[in-house]
Amino acid sequence: MTGAIVLQGTESLTQDEAGAVLSRLDALVRWAQAQQAKILHRMETVFRDDLLEDIGREDPGLTFSLAAEEAAAILCLPANTAKMLMSDAGQLCSTHTATLAGLEAGTLSYAHVQTVLDQSQNVPEAELAGFEKDLLAVAAAGQTPSQFRVKARRMREQAYPETISVRHKTAFERRRVCLAPDEDGMSWLSALLPAARAQLIYTQLTTAARGEQAAGDPRRVDELRADILADLLDGGDCGSREGGHAAADDPAAVVAGDDTHENPTMDTKARARTEILVLITAETLFGADEQPAELHSYGHISPETARRLARQAAHWTPVERHPDTEEILRVGRRRKVPAGLQRWLRARDGTCRFPGCRTNAVIAEIDHTKPWSHGGTTDHDNLEHLCRRHHMFKTRGFWKARQHAPGIIEWTSPGGRTYRTDPHLTLATGGLQPAMPPPKGLPALKRVDAGGAGSGPDDYGDTPPPF
Template sequence: MRWAQAQQAKVLHRMEIVFRDDLLQDIGREDPGLTFSLAAEEAAAILCLPTNTAKMLMSDAGQLCSTHTTTLAGLEQGTLSYGHVQTVLDQSQNVPEAELASFEKDLLEMAAAGQTSSQFRVKARRMREKAYPETIKARHKTAFEQRRVCLAPDEDGMSWLSALLRAARAQLIYTQLTTAARGEQAAGDPRRVDELRADILADLLEGGEAVGDDGGDAGGDIHDGCADDGLDNGGNKDAKARARARTEILVLINAETLFGADEQPVELHGYGPISSETARRLARQAAHWTPVERHPGTDEILRVGRRRKVPAGLQRWLRARDGTCRFPGCRTNAVISELDHTKPWSHGGTTDHDNLEHLCRRHHMFKTRGFWKARQRSPGIIEWTSPGGRTYRTDPHLTLVPGPAARNPAAPDNPVALEMSGWSSVGEARNDYGENPPPF
């Protein structure tokens, strides 16, 4: 297995060289960072990995095949695990070039002494801090620039919200949450400390009293996908809630579940299934609806109700259909992605559902500059061609059921695209419910 990991590193490094020196020679001289990104995107698509994971592997491969060939040899011979290799590479950052080989040798000797990857990580870090204390400031500055907040969906209607912060600040926040939780327990609160830390953090960020402590999700005002959380149990907003920003969410629920006839799971855009009880709590505050008609047997989308302002309704539908950026492997939420014409508007592309898709800013740039090419062979199904000539297909989060004309190709004019889009009155006229359509 370790030998195979070493071969993968060699191939990944070779891919980077091919993209930089052969396939994208001119761009490689102009912008080596861009050619690295394009090579990593191709590797991610081939290996079915997230882009950032492929970037990390390709970056590791570049170091192993250039400055850390001894470490690569140890991996190939099976004396090192990939966890040990990553520790060597991490702790070698900012070490003076003239001293890098000797420092790598010292690390490898320590790794060979029967250390697990976790044990080796701790000892290697101590060795690094002792040998090169002057690099701490530079490394901390680099790490500080990577601070961020992450949202990761979990099971059973829960998600992880985490933040990468300065160590001292993170420790202070955690200590304050723990102190507050212990105080609540001392006052008679029956919740566990872990529960209290989470609830107190949510209360502070929401700026009001939490609504979801009974095991459900927090309620809130929904304005056609816009949520303004922070209602108290009586449904009245306090001053803090009035001052808070409105946030957009999208919930897909069928009529039977909405009115309590069944308990089918409901789709929370950007997360996945949530309980029907939670969805009804959100829906009770809804001010506007966009009707979506589904096939009763397959739950596939048949058509979407129109609104007076068609572009806004079409945008909502595309956000629900795509879910995320439509580039292979990308999971950037459609809410923060950009709508793009698959066939450019300047080249005759139409503004309809079968010529639009969501792309994050980065992948939008890749397509606009012609590195990756996209085609919608059928509505919502996008075929991508990479700079290396490989093809990949991405499917929408929600699918469409073809109209009668699609099932009968001999039908006149074959208006399947219009029938599926829901924005044109093909066949029987449909009602326009204006700004406040009822749910379907």
């Protein structure tokens, strides 16, 4: 790539000139997206050839995943987003070159491109080029992405009705439940379900909510739907009227709530055992102050909510700290990670520690940064959480990890690039030193207030189970 583009004098543009410049910039963005697709496809090809040379066999799924992870790290994108872009690039550079040409010429947006690729699934190979041409003719008629999506779907269903059942089966296999933290102590819980079943559930919730209103409940229908759903699932108060919260100080204890208690207002049928982690100071726990606590995998919650969760917990684990150094005893040379250290690491890491991965630490695996078989210790500064896929990448040597400082992981990619990941909670290193130094221990945990690699985990993100 050579040359440079400079945009000057924007403050003097007339309305017509601003519109013309905006149109040209849009065409430039589309051209760049086409070039990105070509490079992504090239990256996948290079990884496939290099892996074949290194290990002597071709594994398309593995090479694709490794190439996508490298692209994700370079572009600072979630892994699944990079996989989607690389998958699109593969189709654009092979079976949909006409669509790639339209994107490069600026006649198509990337949203139009994704619709073409999606609606081309399961179309007979011999007829694919003709169907693509028909779709592009409709897209070029000034359709917005949403308008084009509707027309393209109808075209495919009319021309290839037999693909409907195949697509529905494939879509059914993608059903899942997602958790996405929101602001002010709230989170979104959403489910991808078959349309008929989702509509039935929503109708039942609405009917129940209307019934509660008819009986005099002052809550809005939206509030009632949410509260009824939560009550049905957790058997207790859903916290619809919890108070707000502000920034918090250092957490001093981990409360592990094992949600198996019976609620006298609900049926006593067996429910799944679940665990949540709440970091709360002893002072807040016993009501001596009102500092907010932290809900693991979410962030700050109000002290009232934390105390309620603590009351409901079947057990809780204190993190004992030295009065001067805020340290607790280290585990030492044992291979198995004790339960207390597991909870401490879960709170520290928050998510899988691979670059860009947002898999919750609760469903990740604890890995020795320096392998146990090579002399690695079972200490906090040689352990980190990895999801199953990224654990495999590290174990097989495709990605290499080093923990130069406790909790700070430096990764080296197959392409030789290095990336750093920081823990969800930082490690406290200050404090007065006692006359006799204490045994080596686990530093106290402090919140990371800035964004970036140290920001709080969102959800299972782009790597939901199964991996």
